[in-house]
Amino acid sequence: MTYHSNADLGGQSGHGRVIPEPEGELFHASWEPKALALTVAMGATGAWNIDMSRSARETLPNYESLSYYALWIEGLQKLLAERGLLREAELAAGRMLDPPGALPRVLKATEVAPALAKGAPTERTPTTVARFAVGDSVRTRLGNVSHHTRLPRYASGKTGRIERIHGVHVFADTHAQGLGEQPQWLYTVAFEGRELWGNESPAGLTVSIDAWEPYLEPAR
Amino acid sequence: MRDRLESTACHAGVTAACRRESRIPELAKYTGAMPHDHPEHSDLSELDLRVRALQTVLTQKGYIDPAALDILIDTYQTKIGPRNGARVVARAWVDSAFRKWLLQDANAAIASLGYTGRQGEHMVALENTESRHNMVVCTLCSCYPWPVLGLPPTWYKSAPYRARAVKDPRGVLADFGVTLPESTEIRVWDSTAEVRYLVIPRRPPGTDVLTEDELASLVTRDSMIGTGLPKSAAERV
Numbered sequence: 001m002t003y004h005s006n007a008d009l010g011g012q013s014g015h016g017r018v019i020p021e022p023e024g025e026l027f028h029a030s031w032e033p034k035a036l037a038l039t040v041a042m043g044a045t046g047a048w049n050i051d052m053s054r055s056a057r058e059t060l061p062n063y064e065s066l067s068y069y070a071l072w073i074e075g076l077q078k079l080l081a082e083r084g085l086l087r088e089a090e091l092a093a094g095r096m097l098d099p100p101g102a103l104p105r106v107l108k109a110t111e112v113a114p115a116l117a118k119g120a121p122t123e124r125t126p127t128t129v130a131r132f133a134v135g136d137s138v139r140t141r142l143g144n145v146s147h148h149t150r151l152p153r154y155a156s157g158k159t160g161r162i163e164r165i166h167g168v169h170v171f172a173d174t175h176a177q178g179l180g181e182q183p184q185w186l187y188t189v190a191f192e193g194r195e196l197w198g199n200e201s202p203a204g205l206t207v208s209i210d211a212w213e214p215y216l217e218p219a220r
Numbered sequence: 221m222r223d224r225l226e227s228t229a230c231h232a233g234v235t236a237a238c239r240r241e242s243r244i245p246e247l248a249k250y251t252g253a254m255p256h257d258h259p260e261h262s263d264l265s266e267l268d269l270r271v272r273a274l275q276t277v278l279t280q281k282g283y284i285d286p287a288a289l290d291i292l293i294d295t296y297q298t299k300i301g302p303r304n305g306a307r308v309v310a311r312a313w314v315d316s317a318f319r320k321w322l323l324q325d326a327n328a329a330i331a332s333l334g335y336t337g338r339q340g341e342h343m344v345a346l347e348n349t350e351s352r353h354n355m356v357v358c359t360l361c362s363c364y365p366w367p368v369l370g371l372p373p374t375w376y377k378s379a380p381y382r383a384r385a386v387k388d389p390r391g392v393l394a395d396f397g398v399t400l401p402e403s404t405e406i407r408v409w410d411s412t413a414e415v416r417y418l419v420i421p422r423r424p425p426g427t428d429v430l431t432e433d434e435l436a437s438l439v440t441r442d443s444m445i446g447t448g449l450p451k452s453a454a455e456r457v
Contacts, residue, residue: 010359010386015379018395023441026371031271037289068377094273100281109287119337122414150412152359186413204405207386210413
């Protein structure tokens with residue numbers, strides 16, 4: 001099965017200039033706050049995890065044409081539909097047509113503040129020794145995989161240096177596929193600009209990604 | 221630099237802002253507003269109606285508590301925002317022991333000021349120096365340290381920033397009206413996992429007499445992402 005992320009934008013050209021925005025401006029349409037809240041509240045039900053929701057959004061065929069909160073709404077509908085929790089016809093009707101599905105939990109108003117303050121830490125207790133140490137030279141995996149991944153294309157098949165070790169974290173690749181947390185060592189890997197962009201690279205540029213151990217091999 | 225683009229708020233009724241927005245197609249694309257020259261928001265009503273229908277049906281099914289939605293919105297509109305991060309930075313500027321703690325264990329240092337939780341579970345603080353400027357991006361989606369900076373601005377989530385920050389950060393800085401010396405190393409951090417980064421900008425000169433609260437008022441959101449610099453002492457209102 002082929003898998004293509006439409007969200008992997010690093011290094012692409014032709015998107016134009018960045019348009020700054022004043023600090024207090026959070027929303028640009030009256031429906032956006034509700035889109036945010038619905039997405040966070042449904043995420044808290046445990047019907048899916050954050051990696052599944054990122055995967056649902058990045059594979060939307062119309063990703064590029066959607067505003068960010070519109071992406072969230074389309075992603076939310078997709079996640080609900082895939083699990084039989086909501087049909088498009090119910091949205092069109094504006095009312096429930098099917099009986100509700102079962103959810104692990106529902107976020108009650110009184111639980112919002114404690115749930116936000118707690119968050120969802122992804123660090124887990126190590127059961128293996130880290131394969132790499134700070135300063136090690138590593139090469140990232142080359143080529144496409146057939147599932148959600150967090151190795152950007154621009155940093156694929158590149159040689160960098162381990163700069164930080166963040167402990168063992170839930171592995172987004174398996175978590176997104178419903179294959180469990182399968183925690184892996186997580187590293188900050190830093191690349192010289194020239195390694196990523198060749199002669200196009202500006203001088204004095206270093207770029208890092210956070211990479212789980214399965215993305216990395218020792219560099220010779 | 222902060223006034224480069226006037227408010228682009230596109231709430232219903234703010235038609236002047238929307239007319240401005242319609243002249244900026246690339247912004248309209250990322251805010252969901254299609255170019256429009258009519259005064260009403262009919263082009264937005266489809267999404268508006270869809271979100272309303274979603275809320276109605278999800279409530280009927282018992283998946284959501286509508287009161288929880290209101291609290292979520294209020295939290296990110298009034299309680300959790302970049303003033304939190306500004307207080308972290310100001311403390312680091314005045315208290316060298318805190319600064320050291322922040323750089324070694326950002327989670328604990330930030331939690332000591334009361335900021336924890338969703339999308340900031342694993343914090344790392346990055347200190348700008350004379351020779352190194354840090355900039356944070358999420359090229360794959362919109363990862364951002366919510367407990368200290370709140371919700372990300374539109375540009376942070378949009379294609380131009382995500383595409384260019386890792387390849388042409390000086391060009392991005394120019395879009396924000398910022399120029400750094402050629403000798404400064406630009407260090408870009410792509411947040412590809414659940415680690416969240418907070419930039420600690422350099423303390424502006426001539427601020428020795430300011431209190432911690434006054435210093436916090438100099439710390440802009442963009443300076444904590446790395447696309448801006450703090451206000452100078454003279455810019456303080």
